[in-house]
Amino acid sequence: MTGKTNKACIEMAHGGGGRTMDRLITDIFRKHLDNEYLSQANDGALLPKTSGRLVMATDGHVISPLFFPGGNIGSLAIHGTVNDVAMMGATPLYISASFILEEGFPLDDLEEIVRSMGDAARQANVSVVTGDTKVVEKGKGDGVFISTTGVGVIEDGLAIGGDKAVPGQAILINGTVGDHGVAILSKRENLEFETEIVSDSAALNGLVSDMLAAAPSISVLRDPTRGGLAATLNEIAGQSGVGMLIEEEKIPLKPAVSGACELLGLDPLNIANEGKLVCICNAEDADKLLSVMHAHPLGKEASIIGKVTQDPNNMVRMTTMFGGTRMIDWLAGEQLPRIC
Amino acid sequence: MKYITEFRQKDVSANLARAIAQEVQPDRTYRIMEFCGGHTHAIFRYGVQDLMPANFEFIHGPGCPVCVLPIRRLDDAIELAENHDVILCSYGDMMRVPGTKQNSLLKAKARGADVRMVYSTLDALKIAADNPTKQVVFFAIGFETTTPPTAVAVKKAKEAGLSNFSVFSNHVLTPAAVGAILDTPGTPDEPPVELDGFLGPSHVSTIIGTRPYEAAAQTYKKPVVITGFEPLDVMMAALMIVRQINEGRHEVENQYTRVVTADGNKKAQALVAEVFELRDSFEWRGLGQIPNSALKLRDSFADFDAEKRFDIAPKQSREVKSCECPAILRGTKGPLDCKLFGKTCTPETPYGSCMVSSEGACAAYYSYGRFRADQSEGKVA
Amino acid sequence: MCLALPAKIVALEGEDMAVVALEGVKKSVSIALIEDTQVGDYVLVHVGYALHKVSEEEAERTLAIMAEAGVLTEEVRESLGEAS
Numbered sequence: 001m002t003g004k005t006n007k008a009c010i011e012m013a014h015g016g017g018g019r020t021m022d023r024l025i026t027d028i029f030r031k032h033l034d035n036e037y038l039s040q041a042n043d044g045a046l047l048p049k050t051s052g053r054l055v056m057a058t059d060g061h062v063i064s065p066l067f068f069p070g071g072n073i074g075s076l077a078i079h080g081t082v083n084d085v086a087m088m089g090a091t092p093l094y095i096s097a098s099f100i101l102e103e104g105f106p107l108d109d110l111e112e113i114v115r116s117m118g119d120a121a122r123q124a125n126v127s128v129v130t131g132d133t134k135v136v137e138k139g140k141g142d143g144v145f146i147s148t149t150g151v152g153v154i155e156d157g158l159a160i161g162g163d164k165a166v167p168g169q170a171i172l173i174n175g176t177v178g179d180h181g182v183a184i185l186s187k188r189e190n191l192e193f194e195t196e197i198v199s200d201s202a203a204l205n206g207l208v209s210d211m212l213a214a215a216p217s218i219s220v221l222r223d224p225t226r227g228g229l230a231a232t233l234n235e236i237a238g239q240s241g242v243g244m245l246i247e248e249e250k251i252p253l254k255p256a257v258s259g260a261c262e263l264l265g266l267d268p269l270n271i272a273n274e275g276k277l278v279c280i281c282n283a284e285d286a287d288k289l290l291s292v293m294h295a296h297p298l299g300k301e302a303s304i305i306g307k308v309t310q311d312p313n314n315m316v317r318m319t320t321m322f323g324g325t326r327m328i329d330w331l332a333g334e335q336l337p338r339i340c
Numbered sequence: 341m342k343y344i345t346e347f348r349q350k351d352v353s354a355n356l357a358r359a360i361a362q363e364v365q366p367d368r369t370y371r372i373m374e375f376c377g378g379h380t381h382a383i384f385r386y387g388v389q390d391l392m393p394a395n396f397e398f399i400h401g402p403g404c405p406v407c408v409l410p411i412r413r414l415d416d417a418i419e420l421a422e423n424h425d426v427i428l429c430s431y432g433d434m435m436r437v438p439g440t441k442q443n444s445l446l447k448a449k450a451r452g453a454d455v456r457m458v459y460s461t462l463d464a465l466k467i468a469a470d471n472p473t474k475q476v477v478f479f480a481i482g483f484e485t486t487t488p489p490t491a492v493a494v495k496k497a498k499e500a501g502l503s504n505f506s507v508f509s510n511h512v513l514t515p516a517a518v519g520a521i522l523d524t525p526g527t528p529d530e531p532p533v534e535l536d537g538f539l540g541p542s543h544v545s546t547i548i549g550t551r552p553y554e555a556a557a558q559t560y561k562k563p564v565v566i567t568g569f570e571p572l573d574v575m576m577a578a579l580m581i582v583r584q585i586n587e588g589r590h591e592v593e594n595q596y597t598r599v600v601t602a603d604g605n606k607k608a609q610a611l612v613a614e615v616f617e618l619r620d621s622f623e624w625r626g627l628g629q630i631p632n633s634a635l636k637l638r639d640s641f642a643d644f645d646a647e648k649r650f651d652i653a654p655k656q657s658r659e660v661k662s663c664e665c666p667a668i669l670r671g672t673k674g675p676l677d678c679k680l681f682g683k684t685c686t687p688e689t690p691y692g693s694c695m696v697s698s699e700g701a702c703a704a705y706y707s708y709g710r711f712r713a714d715q716s717e718g719k720v721a
Numbered sequence: 722m723c724l725a726l727p728a729k730i731v732a733l734e735g736e737d738m739a740v741v742a743l744e745g746v747k748k749s750v751s752i753a754l755i756e757d758t759q760v761g762d763y764v765l766v767h768v769g770y771a772l773h774k775v776s777e778e779e780a781e782r783t784l785a786i787m788a789e790a791g792v793l794t795e796e797v798r799e800s801l802g803e804a805s
Contacts, residue, residue: 193747256746259341259744262344262726263728263748315710323353323390323391324386324389324390324571326384326386326387326709327709329706329707336436338431339482340433340699341743341744342729352787355787356787460770461768483723485723489770492751542723543723544723575787576790595783597782597783598775598779598783599727599773605754607756
């Protein structure tokens with residue numbers, strides 16, 4: 001995506017507030033993200049009155065490489081923030097997007113990123129209503145950093161939170177783990193490998209909405225991003241003061257992801273996902289929820305992976321496919337490939 | 341995954357578990373050291389010990405090159421990265437290991453040293469070729485499995501005239517370590533390790549074959565079973581070793597016949613012999629100085645020896661007091677016997693290599709098995 | 722120690738390299754340490770090098786021994802009239 005000479009690139013003037021910046025906003029941002037709020041073109045977006053409790057979430061996106069199988073930093077940004085709001089049980093409505101662009105960044109790449117954001121937003125039924133652009137000198141940014149904030153509305157009566165899990169409840173996931181992380185890794189220097197694994201980056205608000213309609217008493221929703229499923233389960237266990245017992249055989253896993261992890265000595269449970277959610281619900285709702293998830297394009301491989309237990313040590317245990325038991329711990333830092 | 345999933349089948353494991361339970365004699369314990377960190381990892385990851393009878397104990401051995409690397413050598417590598425303006429290439433395993441004063445390659449990188457993680461020695465060669473004006477040092481660690489790849493890289497560097505490439509060699513040899521463990525006399529504080537047999541290393545043996553273990557089996561009269569890495573391999577080997585012990589045999593048996601032969605990989609052995617020679621002695625963390633247990637580059641490849649090219653300062657390297665890694669590596673103590681375990685020493689803040697290496701007994705126990713602390717009677721595994 | 726995986730050679734590259742595949746994941750590895758490598762061979766891969774070929778015959782034999790181990794015991798117990 002880079003390396004062509006004489007291509008139009010970001011210059012300092014694009015962040016200067018003058019005509020050059022205005023043209024950039026029109027030609028790229030407004031062209032792909034346009035909606036009735038963005039077109040107000042004021043310092044802030046004037047939004048309609050909303051009844052109901054508000055939910056707000058924010059994210060910074062610094063991913064490298066910027067383009068990966070299955071998406072780019074733009075689509076990831078929209079999906080990530082939509083999902084954060086959706087995990088609260090809220091309907092995401094409005095997004096703000098702030099761009100920090102590095103001098104020299106190709107305009108074609110920027111347009112591709114913003115186009116993806118527009119597509120992602122339309123698919124998720126959200127609008128990017130306001131934004132900001134700044135430019136930093138060459139060497140002071142990684143191409144582009146994007147910050148997004150999302151606002152949504154939550155219906156009365158829903159009580160969803162990481163501290164709401166109770167022993168006896170069922171734990172579900174909507175599909176295969178490790179896809180996103182492996183897709184990214186395959187592009188990383190010194191690890192390059194060929195694979196058809198594509199990031200699972202997707203907006204989950206449609207799926208969540210179907211799930212809440214079927215079972216409004218859902219206790220926990222969380223997307224296992226950085227740190228993977230292991231981190232998310234441990235976080236929830238800690239917040240709720242419970243333990244968990246997971247069955248390894250029930251965790252959906254693509255064979256290629258398994259193969260890549262084996263080759264590099266990584267555990268799929270520690271690898272990031274961008275289109276997955278963990279749901280904890282009452283045991284009696286589990287089967288119904290599973291059917292609802294299976295009926296949705298983003299839940300075809302949904303599975304009940306375990307249950308919440310009583311445990312003063314808040315440990316997440318797993319019965320292995322082999323028949324023994326082990327803990328699922330969360331990692332100290334980033335998982336590194338190993339030779340041993 | 342062919343040759344992988346077939347060796348992880350649950351129903352076969354249940355059968356093997358039953359067979360082992362049938363054959364263990366109820367009036368004795370079977371203390372078996374799995375030498376290889378990879379076996380430690382597999383045992384914990386699959387929960388193999390849950391399928392074994394109560395009188396069968398796995399004692400975790402020092403077969404983790406990360407765990408046995410003395411602090412001084414790691415400090416040297418960090419010094420190369422920080423003070424000698426080199427690109428230091430290292431396998432992922434070493435990046436977080438704490439040296440003296442909790443310094444590490446990853447921390448050195450955060451402070452600006454050019455430390456790069458590589459998957460293969462070929463990546464290090466490429467970095468050297470791509471950066472002709474910089475010195476590139478490859479931090480070589482590993483047992484006999486990992487040594488041939490370094491040998492290939494050194495030869496390629498010589499053939500290509502890559503004069504900016506050098507190797508900091510910390511390759512160590514397995515049979516010497518096995519002997520050292522069995523030779524370690526006890527102290528009042530630490531009685532000698534009692535072992536009934538060994539599960540021998542899987543992939544070291546693909547290179548060196550099974551013959552090198554015969555001397556140890558004869559001299560110390562302990563059975564050795566060369567074991568594959570998959571959980572079914574471990575259980576089948578456990579059955580084989582139980583049978584040897586019951587029958588009073590002390591032979592070298594090969595469970596991992598699909599990749600291990602008596603002679604090993606002659607081509608790889610020849611390449612290693614061409615590039616490396618024995619050091620008189622080398623310090624192993626936890627086992628002290630062991631003669632003829634490590635490799636350095638031959639004079640014919642002296643140009644690629646980082647220890648000759650760079651003036652590495654002699655250092656005062658210090659282990660953390662109260663860190664029981666040495667005893668844990670010798671198999672005489674377990675993670676729970678260490679005062680620091682789980683309190684100050686955790687995977688987030690590791691004090692010793694047993695906790696940093698994913699195969700170290702402490703890391704494996706902490707990450708996979710510490711829930712057993714409630715249920716255990718003080719057993720290590 | 723020595724994480725190594727069996728993978729299938731799907732292509733040979735140059736003098737001493739090959740491409741291996743594991744569940745569709747392909748990686749370039751060196752075959753400098755082994756001889757007579759053919760496409761279709763299974764090899765053990767460690768740090769980007771093929772260390773040894775995997776013997777299909779021995780793998781089958783090992784699996785058969787494992788499967789038998791439990792079964793034989795069961796038969797012996799049954800013949801001795803013990804309850805399972």
